[in-house]
Amino acid sequence: MAHQASKQQYEVLDKGFVRLVEQMGGDLAVVLAARVSYGSRPQGxxxxxxxxxxxxxxxxETPFEHAVYKFHVKxxxxxxxxxxxxxxSSFNEISARYTEFPDEFYRPAQLRVQAPRNKQGSEPAQLENEAELLRLIEQTHQLLYQNYQKLLAAGxxxxxARGLLPMNSYTQxxxxxxxxxxxxxVNLRADEGAQWEMRQYAEALAQIFEQTMPWSWEAFVNFYWSGENPAIKVR
Incomplete structure (x- = not known):
C-alpha cells in the first residue's frame, strides 16, 4: 500500500513515489464540459x-477529458x-544516454512464485531458501552496478554502458x-490481476484522484470500476 508523504505525494515500494505536479480542472470542469451542450451552467x-x-x-466519458493531471513518477x-x-497520455522519461543512473534498485521485501493458472501472474509463497535468493538479487545488483561504473570510468x-542495468533499476x-x-x-492496473508492484502505483493514483475529484471518484467506483481490490471504494 502506498504511504502518503504529503498532500500531493505518495511513497511507493522501497524507493518510488507518485507526485501530483499540477492539475487543470476537476469535477466542475467535467460539469461545464457536459452542460455546454445545452448552453447551461453549473446547477449546484x-x-x-x-x-x-x-x-x-x-x-x-468525453467530458472527463477536460480535467488533466501531470504526475512525477519514480x-x-x-x-x-x-x-x-x-x-x-504523454510521457517524458529520464534518459540513461544523457545522465548516469544512480545506484537505486527495487529490492522486494519477499518473493512470489509463478501462479499455476496464470502464465503472467504470481502468488505469495513461503520459500525455504528465500533469504538466500534475496541475497542473490542484492549481490547481482551490486555486481552489475559496479561493472556499469567500470565501463563509464573506462570511457x-x-x-x-546502460545495457548492464537490470529491469529493477529505478527510473523517473x-x-x-x-x-x-x-x-x-486505475480500472486495469489496480485490479488484483495486475502485478503487485504495478497495483501499488495504481492505488496511489486512485487516492490522488479521490482527493482531487471526489464526485467523479464516487461515480467511478459505483459505475465504472470492474476490478477486484478492497482499496478501491467510496470512503
Whole structure:
C-alpha cells in the first residue's frame, strides 16, 4: 500500500513515489464540459453530482477529458514499461544516454512464485531458501552496478554502458493524463490481476484522484470500476 508523504505525494515500494505536479480542472470542469451542450451552467452540488453520476453510468466519458493531471513518477523499469502501454497520455522519461543512473534498485521485501493458472501472474509463497535468493538479487545488483561504473570510468558511452542495468533499476518520468484515461488506468492496473508492484502505483493514483475529484471518484467506483481490490471504494 502506498504511504502518503504529503498532500500531493505518495511513497511507493522501497524507493518510488507518485507526485501530483499540477492539475487543470476537476469535477466542475467535467460539469461545464457536459452542460455546454445545452448552453447551461453549473446547477449546484446536488444536480451537478447527479449529472456526473449520469455521465459515468451511461458511458458519456468525453467530458472527463477536460480535467488533466501531470504526475512525477519514480518506479522500477519493469513497472514503467507496463505503464507506457497506456498510450492515451504523454510521457517524458529520464534518459540513461544523457545522465548516469544512480545506484537505486527495487529490492522486494519477499518473493512470489509463478501462479499455476496464470502464465503472467504470481502468488505469495513461503520459500525455504528465500533469504538466500534475496541475497542473490542484492549481490547481482551490486555486481552489475559496479561493472556499469567500470565501463563509464573506462570511457564507454553511457548509451552502451546502460545495457548492464537490470529491469529493477529505478527510473523517473513525467506523465500527463486526462481523468478519463486515468480512470481506465486505475480500472486495469489496480485490479488484483495486475502485478503487485504495478497495483501499488495504481492505488496511489486512485487516492490522488479521490482527493482531487471526489464526485467523479464516487461515480467511478459505483459505475465504472470492474476490478477486484478492497482499496478501491467510496470512503
Amino acid at each position: 452540488e446536488e444536480k451537478d453530482r447527479r449529472l456526473i453520476n449520469y455521465l459515468m453510468k451511461h458511458h458519456h 518506479c522500477p523499469l519493469f513497472v514503467a514499461r507496463q505503464w507506457f502501454r497506456h498510450r492515451w 564507454v558511452a553511457r548509451e552502451l 518520468f513525467y506523465w500527463t493524463v486526462n481523468a478519463r484515461s486515468l480512470m481506465n488506468f
